[in-house]
Amino acid sequence: MPIVRIALDVPLPTLFDYEVDEPVSMGQRVLVEFRRRQQIGVVIEGAEKSDVPQDRIKQVIRVLKDCEPLSENLLKLLKFCSDYYHYPIGPTVLSALPTRLRADKPIVVKKRTGLRLVRDPSMLPARKMVARRIIDELAKRPCSPSELRRLAPTAGAQMKWLEKEGWIEPCELKESYSTPSVQLANAHTLTQEQQEAVDQVLQSKGFGCYLLHGITGSGKTEVYVHLMHRILERGGQILLLVPEINLTPQLEGYFQSRFPDVPLVSLHSGLSENARLENWQQAQAGEARIVLGTRLSVFAELPALSLIIVDEEHDGSFKQQDGLRYSARDVAIFRASQGGLPIVLGSATPSLESYHNAQIGRYRLIKLTQRAKAESRLPRMGCINVNQSVMTEGVSERLLGEIGSRISRGEQSLIFINRRGYAPVLMCTECGWMSDCRHCAGKMVLHLKDRKLRCHHCGSQQSIPSSCPGCGHAGLHPVGSGTQRVESLLQAKYPDARILRVDKDSTRNKHAWKQMREQIHANEVDILVGTQMLAKGHDFPALTLVGVLGADNALYSADFRAAERLFAQLMQVAGRAGRADKPGEVQIQTAFPDHPLFRCLKHHDFDSWASQLLSERKMAGFPPFVFQAMLRAEGKIESEVYAYLEKVRALAIALQREVEVFGVVPASLARRANHVRAQLLIQAQSRKVLQQFLRDWRIEEIPHARLHRSLDIDPMEF
Ligand SMILES: [Zn+2]
Numbered sequence: 001m002p003i004v005r006i007a008l009d010v011p012l013p014t015l016f017d018y019e020v021d022e023p024v025s026m027g028q029r030v031l032v033e034f035r036r037r038q039q040i041g042v043v044i045e046g047a048e049k050s051d052v053p054q055d056r057i058k059q060v061i062r063v064l065k066d067c068e069p070l071s072e073n074l075l076k077l078l079k080f081c082s083d084y085y086h087y088p089i090g091p092t093v094l095s096a097l098p099t100r101l102r103a104d105k106p107i108v109v110k111k112r113t114g115l116r117l118v119r120d121p122s123m124l125p126a127r128k129m130v131a132r133r134i135i136d137e138l139a140k141r142p143c144s145p146s147e148l149r150r151l152a153p154t155a156g157a158q159m160k161w162l163e164k165e166g167w168i169e170p171c172e173l174k175e176s177y178s179t180p181s182v183q184l185a186n187a188h189t190l191t192q193e194q195q196e197a198v199d200q201v202l203q204s205k206g207f208g209c210y211l212l213h214g215i216t217g218s219g220k221t222e223v224y225v226h227l228m229h230r231i232l233e234r235g236g237q238i239l240l241l242v243p244e245i246n247l248t249p250q251l252e253g254y255f256q257s258r259f260p261d262v263p264l265v266s267l268h269s270g271l272s273e274n275a276r277l278e279n280w281q282q283a284q285a286g287e288a289r290i291v292l293g294t295r296l297s298v299f300a301e302l303p304a305l306s307l308i309i310v311d312e313e314h315d316g317s318f319k320q321q322d323g324l325r326y327s328a329r330d331v332a333i334f335r336a337s338q339g340g341l342p343i344v345l346g347s348a349t350p351s352l353e354s355y356h357n358a359q360i361g362r363y364r365l366i367k368l369t370q371r372a373k374a375e376s377r378l379p380r381m382g383c384i385n386v387n388q389s390v391m392t393e394g395v396s397e398r399l400l401g402e403i404g405s406r407i408s409r410g411e412q413s414l415i416f417i418n419r420r421g422y423a424p425v426l427m428c429t430e431c432g433w434m435s436d437c438r439h440c441a442g443k444m445v446l447h448l449k450d451r452k453l454r455c456h457h458c459g460s461q462q463s464i465p466s467s468c469p470g471c472g473h474a475g476l477h478p479v480g481s482g483t484q485r486v487e488s489l490l491q492a493k494y495p496d497a498r499i500l501r502v503d504k505d506s507t508r509n510k511h512a513w514k515q516m517r518e519q520i521h522a523n524e525v526d527i528l529v530g531t532q533m534l535a536k537g538h539d540f541p542a543l544t545l546v547g548v549l550g551a552d553n554a555l556y557s558a559d560f561r562a563a564e565r566l567f568a569q570l571m572q573v574a575g576r577a578g579r580a581d582k583p584g585e586v587q588i589q590t591a592f593p594d595h596p597l598f599r600c601l602k603h604h605d606f607d608s609w610a611s612q613l614l615s616e617r618k619m620a621g622f623p624p625f626v627f628q629a630m631l632r633a634e635g636k637i638e639s640e641v642y643a644y645l646e647k648v649r650a651l652a653i654a655l656q657r658e659v660e661v662f663g664v665v666p667a668s669l670a671r672r673a674n675h676v677r678a679q680l681l682i683q684a685q686s687r688k689v690l691q692q693f694l695r696d697w698r699i700e701e702i703p704h705a706r707l708h709r710s711l712d713i714d715p716m717e718f
């Protein structure tokens with residue numbers, strides 16, 4: 001009986017041999033028994049014979065034919081990910097599939113059905129106007145019902161009538177969807193810069209990676225839309241990757257409105273299992289022409305994929321932080337090179353990795369330096385020196401005054417502080433007691449609204465003690481500020497102002513954020529207080545002031561990427577101000593107004609900032625000039641965690657490769673939920689050297705029974 005090698009969701013870096021007594025294709029899903037449990041697997045390859053003794057080889061229980069096998073291209077992409085990220089092939093393949101495809105539950109396959117003409121159209125009564133238009137359309141070629149429905153509002157009813165009367169009948173639509181002309185709604189004339197950007201990408205022969213670096217308001221989206229239009233006209237599919245799950249419904253609506261007659265689906269973890277499967281299948285069938293999604297959509301089946309766009313390519317959410325720790329941006333680039341197609345990475349503040357690659361010519365740089373609407377201006381940026389200002393609970397008098405003048409003019413203000421809760425810590429003024437979390441190395445955050453101390457790392461909570469647990473003193477004081485505290489301060493200052501707080505706590509309810517956006521747009525809000533949720537991609541036309549609190553935290557951070565991220569975040573949040581005809585203003589509270597970060601920000605000068613950071617990184621030997629892998633381990637017993645890491649570290653050194661092996665150190669949060677966490681960093685001058693080293697290191701052979709360990713290639717968090 002033939003042998004097949006199957007990927008299973010098992011944390012072992014191998015495929016599993018089974019016998020199969022019926023024809024089976026590569027990429028097909030099968031039901032097998034593994035360790036006395038039935039599991040879904042994917043056939044990866046066939047084999048002549050197996051190394052497993054004959055009497056121990058099991059037979060495939062069932063070959064699942066309820067949907068198309070995975071394509072060779074997708075399997076190749078997944079194998080690449082498994083190799084590059086040193087993550088077992090089984091979980092890599094299975095985690096790329098929609099949940100429904102990982103379960104042994106029959107799937108109803110939606111065949112792409114169309115309609116075709118069966119009777120001589122000349123016999124149709126002349127008064128049947130809409131029916132006539134349907135018939136005329138079908139005389140050219142079979143069409144899908146959705147295409148026909150667009151012909152007239154009553155087309156649906158007429159189609160039913162035509163089918164009942166025997167004029168038309170359902171048929172399978174095999175040929176790829178291609179409309180001779182794709183409608184592009186509300187097409188603006190492009191600026192010269194935008195047009196050149198579009199032309200450059202379209203001229204791409206085969207693979208090309210383009211970094212589209214456009215200032216806020218330069219109309220990157222319009223470039224995307226025009227590119228997509230041309231690709232759609234050629235019959236291609238497009239993958240549009242976006243960072244934020246909160247933004248996908250809005251973006252979906254936007255792109256659908258620009259391409260009203262093009263089937264578009266979204267893929268993200270917020271969809272129901274059935275919806276995700278259905279969208280995935282539409283993409284796989286080639287029916288969906290545009291797939292818009294968060295990082296997981298990089299693994300969508302797209303048989304006619306012709307263009308990939310990664311919007312906000314610098315965004316950290318493209319990196320998966322558990323399981324297969326992939327960067328969707330980097331996987332997308334590999335996918336484009338594998339498929340020989342262009343990929344566009346768009347950003348106003350590119351990641352230093354991409355920016356560097358553009359500078360050394362690996363990517364092609366396309367710059368948009370002008371705002372698309374001539375009348376709109378970039379917001380004015382300034383700093384408020386907190387050492388020279390009168391401060392009330394962390395907010396300067398000057399900023400309070402600016403907010404007041406906006407209220408009187410009927411304009412909106414946004415106060416940006418990247419910390420939720422009331423205060424990051426509660427402290428005793430007598431003995432110095434602080435609200436440490438019992439389970440973590442962090443502090444419990446004061447949430448005054450629901451009278452709780454809550455740990456943002458492990459989720460544990462307790463009520464606020466009425467007196468100090470250390471000395472019994474009654475005077476416990478909140479230290480520092482979070483969104484709730486700023487909200488109550490502003491409410492006390494401006495009792496009549498309508499204040500809206502936008503953070504993870506206030507938007508827990510599914511539709512809350514959508515309602516809030518509507519409130520903001522209806523100008524029912526005077527002051528917005530919020531975290532980075534507010535920074536991303538939302539246009540608030542009445543907003544003219546952005547105040548930034550707590551920016552200096554990033555300057556003290558141990559993470560070398562903190563300043564890079566802060567700059568991007570502040571540019572993004574600044575982009576919210578003055579989008580309409582009113583000029584915007586940004587005021588950043590800081591103790592270091594002369595810091596290069598703020599100086600470059602004032603002049604909207606990303607290039608100077610980036611080249612300064614790059615030369616620092618080069619001197620210090622940080623990415624993008626070196627390539628890193630981080631081995632993390634955590635467990636209940638400290639000595640076990642460290643002994644394990646020291647052991648694999650010794651192995652790394654013994655290999656004597658051209659890699660730098662750092663010491664074992666505590667993670668930035670050294671204890672979380674009662675688990676001790678430590679890490680080991682490895683770094684090399686080239687990806688190739690690092691990858692070869694990781695293959696030879698063979699850490700999967702070192703037992704780590706009671707530890708949770710993970711290897712993170714190109715880590716983003718330190
Ligand atoms: Zn005390």
Ligand SMILES: [Zn+2]
Nearest residue numbers: 437440455458
């Ligand atoms: Zn905790």
